[in-house]
Every structure is written in structure tokens, then in C-alpha cells.
Amino acid sequence: MMVTQRSSDEWDRPAPVAGSYAFVVGDDPEDPGSLLEVSMGPQHPSTHGVFRMDVVLDGETVVKLKPVFGYLHRNHEKIAENISYLGSMPYTDRLDYFCSLTNNWAYALAVEKLAGISVPERAEYLRVILSELTRLQNHVCLAGFLAQDMGASGTPLMYGFREREKILDLFESLTGARMMCNYMRFGGCRCDTPPGWLDEARAVVDSFPRFLHEFENLLSSNEILMSRTQGIGVLGKDLAVGAGITGPCLRAAGVDYDIRKVDGYGIYPRFQFRVPLGEHGDTYDRYMMRILEMHESLGILKQALDGIPEGPIIDPKAKLRGFRPKAGESYGRIEAPKGELGFYLISDGSPSPYRYRVRPPSLVNLTVLEDLCVGHNVADTVIILGSIDIVLGEVDR
Amino acid sequence: MLGSGIIKGLAETGRNFVGSYFDPERMTTVEYPEQRLAPKENTRQFPFLVFDGEAALAGLRCVACQICEKECPPQCIYIEKSREKKPDHLGKPQFHPAIFDIDISVCMSCQICVEVCPFDAIKMDTEFELSTSDRFGGLLMHKDLLARPNSHFLKVHPTDAGVIDARRAEERARLEAKARLDSEAKAKEAPPAA
Numbered sequence: 001m002m003v004t005q006r007s008s009d010e011w012d013r014p015a016p017v018a019g020s021y022a023f024v025v026g027d028d029p030e031d032p033g034s035l036l037e038v039s040m041g042p043q044h045p046s047t048h049g050v051f052r053m054d055v056v057l058d059g060e061t062v063v064k065l066k067p068v069f070g071y072l073h074r075n076h077e078k079i080a081e082n083i084s085y086l087g088s089m090p091y092t093d094r095l096d097y098f099c100s101l102t103n104n105w106a107y108a109l110a111v112e113k114l115a116g117i118s119v120p121e122r123a124e125y126l127r128v129i130l131s132e133l134t135r136l137q138n139h140v141c142l143a144g145f146l147a148q149d150m151g152a153s154g155t156p157l158m159y160g161f162r163e164r165e166k167i168l169d170l171f172e173s174l175t176g177a178r179m180m181c182n183y184m185r186f187g188g189c190r191c192d193t194p195p196g197w198l199d200e201a202r203a204v205v206d207s208f209p210r211f212l213h214e215f216e217n218l219l220s221s222n223e224i225l226m227s228r229t230q231g232i233g234v235l236g237k238d239l240a241v242g243a244g245i246t247g248p249c250l251r252a253a254g255v256d257y258d259i260r261k262v263d264g265y266g267i268y269p270r271f272q273f274r275v276p277l278g279e280h281g282d283t284y285d286r287y288m289m290r291i292l293e294m295h296e297s298l299g300i301l302k303q304a305l306d307g308i309p310e311g312p313i314i315d316p317k318a319k320l321r322g323f324r325p326k327a328g329e330s331y332g333r334i335e336a337p338k339g340e341l342g343f344y345l346i347s348d349g350s351p352s353p354y355r356y357r358v359r360p361p362s363l364v365n366l367t368v369l370e371d372l373c374v375g376h377n378v379a380d381t382v383i384i385l386g387s388i389d390i391v392l393g394e395v396d397r
Numbered sequence: 398m399l400g401s402g403i404i405k406g407l408a409e410t411g412r413n414f415v416g417s418y419f420d421p422e423r424m425t426t427v428e429y430p431e432q433r434l435a436p437k438e439n440t441r442q443f444p445f446l447v448f449d450g451e452a453a454l455a456g457l458r459c460v461a462c463q464i465c466e467k468e469c470p471p472q473c474i475y476i477e478k479s480r481e482k483k484p485d486h487l488g489k490p491q492f493h494p495a496i497f498d499i500d501i502s503v504c505m506s507c508q509i510c511v512e513v514c515p516f517d518a519i520k521m522d523t524e525f526e527l528s529t530s531d532r533f534g535g536l537l538m539h540k541d542l543l544a545r546p547n548s549h550f551l552k553v554h555p556t557d558a559g560v561i562d563a564r565r566a567e568e569r570a571r572l573e574a575k576a577r578l579d580s581e582a583k584a585k586e587a588p589p590a591a
């Protein structure tokens with residue numbers, strides 16, 4: 001592309017140097033320099049991690065947008081192909097570091113399918129409880145961050161974090177760590193709940209609706225939030241399905257697809273819950289989807305906490321060391337808070353997988369960012385990105 | 398009415414602000430170095446080596462089997478076996494680690510070493526204030542820095558340590574009973590020979 005620029009004295013500021021972070025790309029002979037390419041990120045507070053958006057702007061309006069990622073690449077898949085099956089479990093915590101327990105579950109599910117291991121009842125219940133708690137804390141943070149991106153610095157985010165803290169405390173007293181839980185094992189979970197843990201969990205679940213009510217009072221009918229999000233970043237049904245979008249983003253577009261219902265993995269078919277659907281597919285719908293899903297999660301949690309039986313926590317036949325599944329392949333997927341999280345494994349009978357592949361929801365959901373942003377203002381790209389809900393640990397792996 | 402949503406939100410903020418002075422539910426901040434929350438029993442930070450008795454390095458339970466070294470996902474444990482064996486708590490001759498290093502700048506606190514150790518020799522500590530100005534040597538822990546008495550283990554993870562102590566006591570008791578039976582049998586056999 002030919003680069004034309006006005007002379008520097010005309011602009012009364014130093015001419016941008018090629019290769020610096022803002023340079024003029026417009027080549028419209030009538031109006032040279034009308035388009036501006038801006039690199040947002042990778043150290044931009046709004047990008048939720050080390051992520052860069054190359055945006056081409058016409059004034060305030062986005063003309064083109066290119067997501068650039070890979071800054072957080074840690075070679076997760078290749079490392080996993082060189083260590084034992086168990087050794088990858090703590091690394092899965094670090095994919096989507098907000099939701100380590102759902103990552104654990106997806107990986108455990110894939111290995112259990114591969115090796116044909118069964119999971120005891122109590123462990124299945126615990127898995128459901130933990131993953132719904134994870135969904136709560138993920139959505140609470142997302143809603144807080146979204147408000148933060150809109151300029152509500154602090155208040156909603158801090159309310160969200162206050163609630164998340166209670167859930168993280170539960171995680172810590174059960175698994176030993178707040179975020180890097182490393183709790184699930186092939187064939188069950190690592191350890192049983194400490195005494196009184198289920199009652200603490202019930203207390204957290206019971207006090208959560210009060211907070212949700214507060215949060216909705218604070219935000220959901222707020223005129224500023226509505227005018228900033230309604231009609232912004234509309235994701236159509238066809239595009240959503242065609243691009244493989246999953247999770248709340250897809251359901252906000254009105255497509256009824258929830259892997260908890262479709263696959264019925266674990267013991268989800270036993271629970272009564274509804275799948276909230278949006279109508280417009282805009283940013284407001286994506287926000288509301290999270291709020292409604294939290295209500296449904298609370299319902300599942302109540303049922304699971306009431307129904308959890310006593311019993312063993314891990315399949316007695318499951319082996320910790322020297323685990324070698326027979327040759328074969330498997331794909332385990334779950335409905336993570338951000339969408340479909342899948343692990344694809346090929347085993348050749350050796351102690352480490354021959355191929356290990358993660359299907360991260362954040363990465364796939366990010367692919368439609370340009371379609372959502374074109375035509376909107378720069379300030380809206382930040383909100384749209386926030387409403388897609390990405391975590392760069394998972395995008396880059 | 399336009400703006401009613403905002404007013405509703407502001408009322409909520411006001412309630413939270415005032416509540417943060419009176420309602421313990423809303424007073425969640427802890428002033429860290431002065432105030433501390435009691436650590437949870439399951440909390441894990443970095444591994445330590447358990448020893449029995451008084452002398453730290455002589456009493457290490459570790460038998461240098463190197464299982465944890467092999468299983469540690471980021472490979473941050475380095476072990477060298479001793480040349481000679483010495484008796485463990487059951488009197489069986491066992492190796493012991495001549496070198497046992499953990500690079501805690503690499504360790505990711507995953508607890509896999511603890512799970513795979515068949516000798517209950519390595520456990521997770523709850524100590525987290527380990528910052529140092531030397532990020533290379535200062536974070537490479539040798540076995541003298543890693544060794545902690547069993548009483549420390551009992552303090553940080555009472556339930557776990559209780560179960561393990563009971564099991565070890567039982568093993569020892571079984572062994573002693575067996576030794577007694579053996580010596581009685583020997584004593585019975587002895588007179589005819591004499």
C-alpha cells in the first residue's frame with residue numbers, strides 16, 4: 001500500500017516514523033491521510049491481557065480491524081505431548097486462568113473417554129458444583145469488567161470481585177489454591193471435601209441472589225449502559241453458527257445450543273435448568289445472557305448441593321502413576337463459561353499423548369471481532385471485545 | 398423516566414457505601430501485613446521435606462526414589478542419591494538424598510510431587526513470604542532449607558499429618574509385633590540346639 005502523508009509543518013507535529021505505532025495509511029487522493037491505522041495494545045488496559053488490535057480508523061469509525069495475538073504463547077500443546085497425562089493437568093489450569101476447574105474437567109473427560117474410566121457419583125456431583133461455581137465467578141467478573149470498559153471505573157467491578165472472593169475462598173479450602181486449582185483427576189477428584197465445606201458452599205449460594213439483585217439494580221436498567229450497548233456489535237445468527245461461535249455469545253444471537261443440554265455430559269441431564277436465549281445478538285444481550293445464566297447456575301447448584309451423596313471420590317481402579325491408555329483417540333468437550341472447551345487426544349499407548357489439542361472457546365469467539373466492530377466507534381470496540389469474554393491464556397495457549 | 402435507572406444504581410452504591418461501615422458482610426478488606434487471615438488447612442504454596450526426630454538432615458523421610466523428580470511437570474526437582482544406605486523408621490536400609498534441590502522460581506505449586514511420593518516425605522507448606530533480592534540462587538532451595546520437622550507438618554495440615562502419623566505408627570507396631578513373634582519362635586527353637 002502506498003503511504004502518503006502531509007508534510008509535517010502542515011500538521012504542526014512531528015511526522016510519524018514508519019514502524020512506529022501510529023502511521024498514516026490513507027491513500028485517497030482527494031483526502032490524503034484520512035485513514036489512520038492505530039495499534040491498540042498489546043499493553044492496553046482494555047484488551048484484557050496481552051492482545052493487540054490493529055484498527056484502521058476513518059475519524060472515529062472503525063473501517064478495518066485485525067486481532068493480533070500470540071504474545072502469551074506458552075507451547076501448552078507441545079509440552080503436553082512430552083509429559084505424562086497427569087502432568088498436563090496443572091497446565092490446563094493456566095489456559096483460562098479464571099476457570100481452572102472447568103478446564104480440569106474438560107481434560108479429565110477426554111482422558112476418561114480415552115481410557116474408559118468411570119467416575120463415582122459423589123465426584124460427578126462435586127464436578128457439577130465446582131463448575132457452576134466457576135461459571136458464577138467468571139460471569140460476575142465479566143460483567144464487572146464490561147462496566148469498567150464503559151468507564152464505570154471500579155464500583156461494579158469491585159462488587160463483582162467481592163462476591164468472587166467468597167467463591168475463591170471455597171475453592172481454596174477445598175483444592176488448596178484459589179485460581180490454579182488442579183483438582184480433578186482421571187476417574188474422580190483429588191480429595192474429599194473438608195468437613196463443613198458443603199455447608200459453606202450452600203451459604204455462598206444462598207447469599208448470591210441478594211448480590212445479583214443488587215448488581216442488576218446497579219446496572220441492568222442503567223440508561224448509560226443501555227445506550228452504550230444496545231445495537232452495538234450485532235452478531236447475526238448465520239454468522240455466529242458459521243464461524244463456530246459457542247457459549248453465551250452464540251446464545252445471545254438466539255441459537256439454542258448448550259453442550260450441557262446437547263451432550264448431557266457428567267450428570268447434567270439430572271438437573272432442571274433453562275438455557276437463556278437472546279434476541280438481538282448485540283452487546284446488551286451478551287451482557288444479559290451472563291446475568292441470566294448466573295440465575296440458572298444458582299438453580300443447578302441448589303439441586304446439586306441437595307442431592308450430593310456420600311461415597312468414594314475417585315474410581316479405585318484409576319492409577320496416578322504409570323498411566324498408559326491404550327491406543328485410540330477421543331474428544332472431550334464441556335460447556336465452559338466462555339463456550340465449548342474441548343480436548344482432543346490421540347494415544348499411541350505410550351505414557352504421553354501422541355497428539356494433544358485444545359479447542360479454546362475464546363480463540364474461536366475472537367474470530368468474529370472484525371465483523372462486530374466495523375462501523376462502530378473506537379470506544380465501542382473495547383466494549384465489544386469485553387462482551388466476547390476472552391482470556392488470553394486460552395487464546396494463545 | 399430517563400435517568401431513573403441511574404438513580405436506582407446510585408442508591409445501590411449509597412447502600413453499599415454506608416453498609417461498608419456497619420455490615421460485617423460488606424466489610425471485606427483486610428489490611429494485609431498487619432492483619433492476616435488464618436490460612437486454610439488445604440492451602441498449598443511450596444513443597445518441603447519432612448524429617449523425624451531432632452536432626453534435620455539425618456531424619457529426612459525421603460529415600461531418594463526420584464519418583465517426584467520424574468513426575469514434576471515443570472521438572473524443577475533435582476535429586477542425587479547417596480552412595481551408602483541407612484536404616485529408615487522401619488529399620489530397612491534405604492538410600493537418602495545427597496542432593497535435593499527445588500527451584501521454587503519454577504515450581505508451580507501443583508502438589509503432584511506430594512501425591513506421587515510413596516513415602517510421605519514431601520508435603521506442601523503454607524509459607525508464601527519468600528521474596529528475595531537474589532532471584533537465581535536465592536530461589537533455589539537446597540535440602541537444608543527444605544527440611545521441616547514433622548511438628549511443622551502437624552501444625553499446617555493437622556488432618557493429613559494425623560492420618561499419616563497413625564499409619565506410620567501402625568506400620569512400626571506391626572513390624573515390632575512380627576519381630577517379637579520371630580524372636581519367640583527362635584527362642585523356642587533354641588533349647589534343642591543348645
Ligand code: SF4
Nearest residue numbers: 459460462463465514
Ligand atoms: S520426596 Fe518422595 S518421591 Fe521424592 S525422592 Fe523422596 S521419597 Fe521419592
Ligand code: SF4
Nearest residue numbers: 469504505507508510
Ligand atoms: S509442587 Fe509441582 S511444580 Fe512444585 S515441585 Fe512439586 S511437582 Fe514440581
